[in-house]
Amino acid sequence: MSSSTLLDELIEALRCLPGVGAKTAQRMAHHLLERNRDGGRRLATKLGDAMQRIGNCQRCRNFSESEVCALCRNASREAQQLCVVEMPADQAAIEQATGYRGHYFVLLGRLSPLDGLGPKELGLDLLSARLAEGEVTELIIATNPTVEGEATAHYLAQVARQHGVRPSRLAHGVPLGGELEYIDRGTLAHAFGSRLDV
């Protein structure tokens, strides 16, 4: 038995975090109680706030606490480029790694009929309406290079062409700093086939 029911409940609640098991949850709870109660209190407030108030942007479907997110409202971003990603984490990765200054569209999934994810669930009607506005000239397709991601990319390229928008796709090949010897066959074959003149 434990000395505190509330502590047991906190440890149980912490296990909803990904990758956190019983032992880690206990370590986290003890750490906060022993050394960082202010941090714990701040986390409790922010967490409650975020779960309550964060929804999805009506324009790009990314996380947002307002109807239209800060990025969509930002007039200094280029309106001609629209980058389509599967998940909010992909958007964050591109935003952090590249100097891209255009807008995003988040599918919140990938085409997967068996899971009941069709064009409607991915908000492709919203995307079509956006392309029909006529401002976007390039649709940058940044879905994952998986089977479902490729199928989604293929579909998105068709949608773009229907609206007279140029579709483009992230380059696939050997990662920087990778060694040919250790790269998987599929990637190597693709990189070899898509070699560029220098």
Add this chain to the structure above:
Amino acid sequence: MSSSTLLDELIEALRCLPGVGAKTAQRMAHHLLERNRDGGRRLATKLGDAMQRIGNCQRCRNFSESEVCALCRNASREAQQLCVVEMPADQAAIEQATGYRGHYFVLLGRLSPLDGLGPKELGLDLLSARLAEGEVTELIIATNPTVEGEATAHYLAQVARQHGVRPSRLAHGVPLGGELEYIDRGTLAHAFGSRLDV
């Protein structure tokens, strides 16, 4: 830039958890928002509650939301045995691993004069008063086998003897399932020196 200020604040707040960096914090925030808002809300409530209400038991100094913790109040535990540990996590480990049915006393540290941790900070006046009550007959010393833990154990043994209480200490030696070849020299030498008749 990000699509949501509140999301950025949540990610920052999550970093107060031990072992959670920027990347993990982002993954946790996205996971909760995408898949487990109920879990996130429950965590927010429990966390706020725990930070506010959990203090230390007045009898054993372990975490407790009441003045005296559930374990100290439990009349079915044996009052003759008192096990002294450094931290609440040590108490939890002993409680989970062993069939111990006595009571605990938590030092919330170890003797370390350089860090300003003396007998007073470890609540040894409280421990002395407890031993003076006369119910305890065995003081099980379960401090860590570090230099400071050993010094603390030595001191605790003296306190116990002053009150006519028998001090005992966890056995040190080769861990079960360990291989002699890979055990550190200190442990092996100790185990060899403390060999028992069979």
